[in-house]
Amino acid sequence: MTTTETTxxxxxxxxxxxxxxxxxxxxxxxxxxxxxxxxxxxxNSGEIxxxxxxxxxGKTTFFNCLTGLYVPTEGSVSYRGTVLPPKPHxxxxxxxxxxxQNIRLFANMTVLENVLVGRHTRTxxxxxxxxxxxxxxxxxxxxSRARAMELLEFTGLAGKADHLARNLPYGEQRxxxxxxxxxxxxxxxxxxxxxxxxNPQETRATEELVFAIRDQGIAVLVIEHDMRFIFNxxxxxAVLVQGQKLIEGTSDVVQSDDRVIAAYxxxxxxxxxxxxxxxxxxxxxxxxxxxxxxDGGSAAGEQENDR
Amino acid sequence: xxxxxTTAAAEILGTTDPFAPRKDPxxxxxxxxxxxxxxxxxxxxxxxxxxxxxxxxxxPGDLTVNGYPGGLQVITLIGAILTGLxxxxxxxxxxxxxxxxxxxxxxxxxxxxxxxxxxxxxVIAIAQELGGLANLDPGGFVAAVASLALLIGALALPxxxxxxxxxxxxxxxxxxxxxxxxxxxxxxxxxxxRLRHSELPVADPRKLPTWVQYLAIIVVAAAGLKVLTxxxxxxxxxxxxxxxxxxxxTLWSFSAAGLTRQFSQITTDHRPxxxxxxxLAAIAYPFAQNNEHWANLGVNIxxxxxxxxxxxxxxxxxxxxxxxxxxxxxxxxYAAALVSGxxxxxxxxxxxxxxxxxxxxxxxxxxFGVLIGAPTLRLRGDYLAIVTLGFGxxxxxxxxxxxxxxxxxxxxxxxGIAQIPDLSIFxxxxxxxxxxxxxxxxxxxxxxxxxxxxxxxxxxxxxxAADSRIGRSWIAIREDETAATAMGINGFxxxxxxxxxxxxxxxLAGTVSAHVTYSVVPNPYQFSGxxxxxxxxxxxxxxxxxxxxxxxxxxxxxxxxxxxxxxxFLQRYELFAFGVTLILIMRFRPxxxxxxxxxxxxxHEAETEVPAPRAPGDGAVTAGQAGA
Ligand SMILES: Nc1ncnc2c1ncn2[C@@H]1O[C@H](COP(=O)(O)OP(=O)(O)O)[C@@H](O)[C@H]1O
Ligand SMILES: [Mg+2]
Numbered sequence: 001m002t003t004t005e006t007t008x009x010x011x012x013x014x015x016x017x018x019x020x021x022x023x024x025x026x027x028x029x030x031x032x033x034x035x036x037x038x039x040x041x042x043x044n045s046g047e048i049x050x051x052x053x054x055x056x057x058g059k060t061t062f063f064n065c066l067t068g069l070y071v072p073t074e075g076s077v078s079y080r081g082t083v084l085p086p087k088p089h090x091x092x093x094x095x096x097x098x099x100x101q102n103i104r105l106f107a108n109m110t111v112l113e114n115v116l117v118g119r120h121t122r123t124x125x126x127x128x129x130x131x132x133x134x135x136x137x138x139x140x141x142x143x144s145r146a147r148a149m150e151l152l153e154f155t156g157l158a159g160k161a162d163h164l165a166r167n168l169p170y171g172e173q174r175x176x177x178x179x180x181x182x183x184x185x186x187x188x189x190x191x192x193x194x195x196x197x198x199n200p201q202e203t204r205a206t207e208e209l210v211f212a213i214r215d216q217g218i219a220v221l222v223i224e225h226d227m228r229f230i231f232n233x234x235x236x237x238a239v240l241v242q243g244q245k246l247i248e249g250t251s252d253v254v255q256s257d258d259r260v261i262a263a264y265x266x267x268x269x270x271x272x273x274x275x276x277x278x279x280x281x282x283x284x285x286x287x288x289x290x291x292x293x294x295d296g297g298s299a300a301g302e303q304e305n306d307r
Numbered sequence: 308x309x310x311x312x313t314t315a316a317a318e319i320l321g322t323t324d325p326f327a328p329r330k331d332p333x334x335x336x337x338x339x340x341x342x343x344x345x346x347x348x349x350x351x352x353x354x355x356x357x358x359x360x361x362x363x364x365x366x367p368g369d370l371t372v373n374g375y376p377g378g379l380q381v382i383t384l385i386g387a388i389l390t391g392l393x394x395x396x397x398x399x400x401x402x403x404x405x406x407x408x409x410x411x412x413x414x415x416x417x418x419x420x421x422x423x424x425x426x427x428x429x430v431i432a433i434a435q436e437l438g439g440l441a442n443l444d445p446g447g448f449v450a451a452v453a454s455l456a457l458l459i460g461a462l463a464l465p466x467x468x469x470x471x472x473x474x475x476x477x478x479x480x481x482x483x484x485x486x487x488x489x490x491x492x493x494x495x496x497x498x499x500x501r502l503r504h505s506e507l508p509v510a511d512p513r514k515l516p517t518w519v520q521y522l523a524i525i526v527v528a529a530a531g532l533k534v535l536t537x538x539x540x541x542x543x544x545x546x547x548x549x550x551x552x553x554x555x556x557t558l559w560s561f562s563a564a565g566l567t568r569q570f571s572q573i574t575t576d577h578r579p580x581x582x583x584x585x586x587l588a589a590i591a592y593p594f595a596q597n598n599e600h601w602a603n604l605g606v607n608i609x610x611x612x613x614x615x616x617x618x619x620x621x622x623x624x625x626x627x628x629x630x631x632x633x634x635x636x637x638x639x640x641y642a643a644a645l646v647s648g649x650x651x652x653x654x655x656x657x658x659x660x661x662x663x664x665x666x667x668x669x670x671x672x673x674x675f676g677v678l679i680g681a682p683t684l685r686l687r688g689d690y691l692a693i694v695t696l697g698f699g700x701x702x703x704x705x706x707x708x709x710x711x712x713x714x715x716x717x718x719x720x721x722x723g724i725a726q727i728p729d730l731s732i733f734x735x736x737x738x739x740x741x742x743x744x745x746x747x748x749x750x751x752x753x754x755x756x757x758x759x760x761x762x763x764x765x766x767x768x769x770x771x772a773a774d775s776r777i778g779r780s781w782i783a784i785r786e787d788e789t790a791a792t793a794m795g796i797n798g799f800x801x802x803x804x805x806x807x808x809x810x811x812x813x814x815l816a817g818t819v820s821a822h823v824t825y826s827v828v829p830n831p832y833q834f835s836g837x838x839x840x841x842x843x844x845x846x847x848x849x850x851x852x853x854x855x856x857x858x859x860x861x862x863x864x865x866x867x868x869x870x871x872x873x874x875x876f877l878q879r880y881e882l883f884a885f886g887v888t889l890i891l892i893m894r895f896r897p898x899x900x901x902x903x904x905x906x907x908x909x910x911h912e913a914e915t916e917v918p919a920p921r922a923p924g925d926g927a928v929t930a931g932q933a934g935a
Contacts, residue, residue, distance in 0.1 A: 067793060092795035104790035106783050108903075116776075117783045121795030123776055127804055130775030131768060141775070184795055 017045035020188050020219050026065050026075035035061040037243040043188060048210065048220045050234035054263060058243040059223045060101055063190055067091050067098050093121040097186035099177040101193045107166035111157055111176055114165050115148040118183025148183060155179040155209065171202040178209065189213060191222040195229055203229055231255060239263065330465040341463030342398055345415060348457025349391035352422060355453050356384040358446025361433050367543035379429040382549040383450060386422030389557060390457060393418050393564060409507040409565030412464035417563055419461035421556025425549040426454040432545050469501045502563065509565035512573050520573045524581050527570060528588040532595060539601050547873045589759055593752035602751035604872065608865045609758040610820045611839050613765050615848040615860035617812030622846065623854035624773055625805040626785030628692040630834065631699025633842045635810040637832035638675050639668035639817025641706065644724040644827040651724045653717055661730050665818045672814025673807050680806040685799050687788065699834050699842055706829040723828030730822050754823045761819060765812050766857055781805050837881055839868050847885055851892055853899030862900060
């Protein structure tokens with residue numbers, strides 16, 4: 001009947017701290033298609049880790065395995081040393097929050113309500129206390145609202161708290177998804193292409209936002225196609241190609257790896273002799289970005305359909 | 308800024324914004340002439356109702372008297388007066404401008420159309436029923452011509468309409484039809500003729516003095532009661548049709564005028580007061596008319612509306628399609644009947660007090676709700692719809708067979724449990740008539756008041772649950788179940804709570820329903836039928852009224868109950884008519900008569916412009932096409 005603030009979800013902001021998330025040997029098969037092949041990944045507290053790879057590499061699928069939306073065919077995911085059950089709500093409760101590649105807001109709820117839904121795991125009032133509305137209920141509700149408003153301030157959406165989510169411009173919808181995810185007071189935030197469809201300014205702002213999130217002691221694992229964004233931001237980058245982890249390391253290591261460039265140019269992974277320069281690599285990235293646009297189109301199209 | 312019509316501004320700038328709203332008349336006349344014609348038409352129509360419209364008194368309602376309007380003439384009169392007032396308001400006449408806060412002539416046009424429709428309906432009905440135009444008095448012709456002038460005048464006013472379509476625009480939404488120019492041309496005029504007034508800026512009613520806001524709530528509640536009792540009192544189908552036409556157009560016109568938006572803002576700001584006034588108006592209903600038939604209608608509407616409200620938790624808030632919901636009403640009714648002390652009950656000796664019977668009814672429905680919900684709510688998709696549809700039928704068939712012959716003797720099969728004694732609460736026997744002052748409360752009036760208490764409880768449960776952590780999680784699941792679970796919501800648990808709560812509220816209504824009807828039989832508890840309490844009608848009430856709202860399902864229930872009751876001639880086509888209505892509603896107003904959650908952006912005209920839904924959409928659409 002009371003709100004329980006989670007304890008211990010705000011570790012100190014120190015990169016390369018203790019392992020937070022540890023995925024080992026994750027395999028995801030859809031019938032004959034193996035979308036994720038034996039991927040290991042560790043995210044330490046206070047870290048920003050990037051996950052890149054061409055379209056269809058299995059990045060989103062890997063996220064879904066981490067968050068319990070898919071039950072991995074093999075392998076396990078543990079968070080703070082305990083193995084996570086493959087149920088999305090339990091994963092969120094444990095402290096992992098996420099956003100979606102194709103924005104999945106609660107379109108007909110207000111911006112504030114969207115964030116309040118994110119508080120679900122951190123509050124406990126059930127139906128009875130909602131019907132009785134005792135002082136405890138009001139206190140918990142007020143605290144949730146205050147926290148939600150804080151998050152809206154943090155993401156710069158406070159002025160639009162009463163707007164319907166579907167009426168927000170595209171960039172703000174992405175921000176709202178992040179605010180909603182943060183409302184669950186996560187220790188680790190998974191962002192799936194947070195800047196897809198954004199203009200350069202908005203991308204820059206998102207970069208700042210991700211740094212600010214990390215400074216609050218929340219580790220971030222981010223999928224992105226914008227190479228500049230990734231290499232500016234990430235302490236470590238892992239590259240996924242055809243479901244396999246190709247390489248993992250610091251930005252410099254990954255940036256100069258020939259196989260990565262080759263993969264972005266669409267050459268077979270095995271051939272490592274690619275002599276394409278960094279220029280070509282950026283081109284590849286731009287291509288990949290354009291490819292994701294139909295997604296953005298459909299999301300905004302839905303939003304347009306409101307009348 | 309907002310005073311300059313956008314089209315004019317665009318002309319000045321020499322550009323045409325294809326999506327700009329426009330203000331064009333349907334009929335070309337100089338503006339002063341159009342205004343004069345509208346007002347003249349209204350005055351002439353008012354005058355015509357004081358003349359005789361027909362020679363004989365054969366036509367229902369006495370339309371023969373000179374100098375005193377009767378029957379349908381009263382409806383025309385009211386329509387014409389309202390049109391005149393709204394027109395003066397729309398023309399910004401001092402003192403009346405507040406009537407049309409949106410400044411839109413659409414309000415005038417809609418009321419003029421309503422007045423025209425009722426008047427012409429009357430004239431045509433007279434001619435048709437009495438056999439020819441010869442039966443019309445000059446007054447009838449005057450009325451027809453005057454209301455036509457009124458309509459033409461209103462059509463010549465600048466009307467807020469949908470933007471013009473670019474001749475070369477690419478109608479991607481029409482898919483392969485986009486190549487077909489003829490098809491496009493055929494319907495373009497119709498699309499362009501549509502009125503568009505929902506986004507017009509409206510003055511914020513919160514700036515009004517508080518007493519004015521309270522007064523507005525009281526006046527609207529009193530007027531609502533008056534209009535409702537007037538409609539019920541209409542003795543003839545013809546009058547009721549005229550009444551329905553005028554009420555529908557008036558409400559539409561008020562929404563075009565922006566009054567509805569202002570009023571809903573006022574009620575949200577003063578919710579407790581609005582609820583109290585609403586309840587008082589509902590209590591006044593059996594006193595405002597001393598007629599047991601209407602009181603009976605009132606109880607049935609309340610029962611139907613309450614069950615629809617329970618279903619609204621399941622369908623409207625949580626988005627679960629329950630096609631057998633009426634079975635829970637049946638479970639409650641049978642449970643209450645069994646412990647009512649009826650001689651036909653298997654426990655004929657036991658007679659529970661009402662509160663205990665109500666709890667038994669709720670508990671029984673709750674158990675069934677959990678039994679049905681637990682296995683199916685784990686699955687996504689349409690399983691629930693199929694299982695509940697099956698459960699609804701199983702319930703009816705099972706009760707039919709638990710008669711001691713085909714199965715154990717519990718429900719007496721098709722004969723049901725009869726002779727259910729009347730309730731007695733604190734020594735007040737609901738079966739007897741009671742005199743209160745000069746008013747007499749009959750049996751149905753008593754039950755009406757009891758049911759009103761239950762409706763208020765259910766409304767409180769609905770609103771409190773909807774605006775809480777659990778209610779938000781229901782809505783989140785309705786909006787996007789995957790995202791909801793990813794936000795930490797245990798989908799199964801939350802859906803089960805919604806389902807069980809909905810079921811027990813239906814059970815609660817069932818306990819009263821059992822006593823009101825004296826007996827409980829299996830027949831009404833089926834998927835679809837021609838009389839209201841069946842699953843299809845309940846669903847229709849929710850969808851028609853407005854999913855997720857409180858007043859929507861109650862209004863939907865009232866309409867679904869009243870229209871067949873009053874329009875006897877529809878009897879045979881009733882189901883067909885409902886089907887057509889539902890399809891039309893789903894196509895043209897999917898949010899129902901009373902839309903949910905639209906107030907957010909309505910009073911922001913000064914601070915921020917409405918975020919143009921087009922701007923991001925456009926770019927994205929282009930990108931989508933490029934990608935496709
Ligand atoms: N639910 C599913 N069923 C079958 N195939 C799937 C499913 N989800 C993803 N895939 C496939 O897995 C592959 C990886 O997809 P995805 O993870 O979305 O790639 P990315 O996010 O890296 O662009 C694709 O080939 C996709 O078609
Ligand atoms: Mg992806």
